[in-house]
Amino acid sequence: MFTSNMDAPIYLGTADNVLQSDPKRAEERLTFEHNVLTLLGHRVLVGTPFVWQSRATLALVARNQPLLERDLPGLRLTSREAVATAGDYFAQRASDTRLFDRLQLRPESPFLLEQPEATPLDWRNLIGPDVKVVPRIASVEQRFRALVASDAEPGNDVRSLRDLSWTAFGAQFSNAGRGRTEYNMSALTERSLNGHFSRAVVEDEYLRRGADPKLLSATLARTNALYQLAAAEAHGAYLFTSSSIARRMPGEHEQPVLEPWTVSPANPYLFAHVLACVGIKPRSWARLDPFQLTRLVATSNPFLSFIVRYRNVVLQRTMDWQYNGLVPHFDDAVAIFQNDLLFGExxxxxxxxxxxxxxxxxxxxxxxxxxxxxxxxxxxxxxxxxxxxxxxxxxxxxxxxxxxxxxxxxxxxxxxxxxxxxxxxxxxxxxxxxxxx
Missing domain, CATH: 1.10.10 (Arc Repressor Mutant, subunit A)
Structure with missing residues (x-):
């Protein structure tokens, strides 16, 4: 999606454990995304719950902890209002999820890790309970409730929770299918308005009603997209997420959503691929340690000079493409920007x-x-x-x-x-x- 505010914070949706299957690969990817976004001048926001839910995210935070206390672009752990440390946030979250064991979840469900005590990850020793967190501007849970309730209403989005159920129950062919769809959507809406609400609660609701595995899988993919959109909105940030999540976003929403194939000055993959023409392989950006990264963003150097021109050129090109409705594919855009900025290969x-x-x-x-x-x-x-x-x-x-x-x-x-x-x-x-x- 086109983004004109080049200084906007980026909510790192790829830090969500739901999107991670291979911890080592996820850690390299997160490190790459964080390093390049930081070099581009963005604050990179990571939800504090991901620290105890994901080994890769915990490794990213532990590695870059020196950046948490500095007034520079880069990593920020986010939390609720009036909560100053990770330890305080975890204590509140444990209280919120005290009824978690009553939920019916699949044995392989990623939401089993929602409780702070549900994982053996040693976050206290790696980052410490006193590590600084910054408040978000609104409640993720409230925005997620609103998005789920809206998705359960009749509309024109074929990817919505209602349309997924409508198709799965054959509502277009029978009164029984229509009745079952209406009942399930009413039950989900009621559930979203009462008590603690999360993606785990959505899974519990569908399992209790004996949902078909295919419907459950499609539903959870949609709720993952709604949850990440809610998180970005609650932080006033752009969302950077996976392509699979981006494809499942609502057809109409105001929050900019970026993924690895987006043609945007805020996409770290676009920047890395443009610079590949001077011999810098994209994966190499993950090698930077926090001290090297600090040197790059805090001292005058050729990269910062290039970034000023890069952002201006990409922004202008993107504005023109958006105006004309002819945004090129990622690979074509890379070739164009390489030629514009560096004469290409x-x-x-x-x-x-x-x-x-x-x-x-x-x-x-x-x-x-x-x-x-x-x-x-x-x-x-x-x-x-x-x-x-x-x-x-x-x-x-x-x-x-x-x-x-x-x-x-x-x-x-x-x-x-x-x-x-x-x-x-x-x-x-x-x-x-x-x-x-």
Whole structure:
């Protein structure tokens, strides 16, 4: 989804244990997402309950605990109003879920971990009960109640809880199916308005009524989407989540929802793939430790300079695409931004020319050097399609000079030489942090 507020906080829905199957892979993914979002200047919000529900999320928080006390972009644990520490929050949450053992849940249900004492994860020793948490602006539970109740009402969203039941019970074909759908939706709405309400309660409600496993699976997938949307709304944040959750969002909602294939300046995967053209593999961002990350966001360096331009270019492009209704697919957008910002893969071999500077003869010297650099690899064709005639060095040099001028005209706010120099500086600085192989 298009997002114009580039400083908005990001609620990290992928920290939810429901979305994690392989803890090691989940930890690497969370670390990558957190590191890149932090570098882009966002506060990264993680719900405190995920700390005791997910081994991967606990590892992320423990690893980045030094960032929790600093006034910098990056990790924040969120909690209820007037709650200052994780220990206080856990105590309140344990009181809320004191009736949890009365719920009927599947043996493999991820919601079995909703109670703070339900998992052996040693969060007290890893992050400590006194670790700082920040209040959200509203109640997740209240917003989740409202979304579930709305989803149970008649509407036009084929992914809603009502339409899932309508199809499963064959309500379009029989009075019995319509009656059963109405009864189940009424019961779910009543349940959502009384006592503690969560995704575990929804599972309990459906199991007690003998729901078909396929209906239960589809229902819980939808309630996961509603829950994450409620969490983002309660924090006044953009939601970053998995593609499977994003596909199950309500057709109409106001909260921006991002996933790994979203074309948006706030998508960490887009940023990482754009920089891949200078030799920084996307997975390498997960290697950064908190001290390296702090250095990157708190000191002047080539990455911060590039990010200013990156965000402006991506925002402008995205606004134009949204206006015209022609947003490209992720891979196509990556190629476009690589060309806009870094000349893409085609200009990698010309980076040595960045050392020549801005002297008057630079375009012609560039042409001569470019001939030597490009001829062996281009097999007679220049980077922008110009024919390279072997034996005519001047013509070749002029072609490359014209290509440089063409590229510079497209980027009137930054010169061709500056872009080449930027590529070189980014890769050099990235190598200092172990981001390049």
């Amino acid at each position: 085609r200009w990698r071999s010309l980076e040595i020319i960045a050392r020549l500077g801005r002297m008057k003869t630079a375009p012609y010297v560039m042409g001569a050097v470019g001939t030597a650099v490009l001829l062996p690899a281009a097999y007679g064709v220049g980077a922008l399609g110009y024919p390279l005639a072997v034996g005519s060095a001047w013509a070749t040099g002029k072609a490359i000079k014209d290509a440089a001028k063409f590229a510079a005209d497209l980027r009137d706010d930054i010169s061709f030489f500056d872009t080449l120099r930027m590529r070189s500086e980014l890769r050099r600085f990235a190598s200092e942090f172990g981001l390049t192989d």
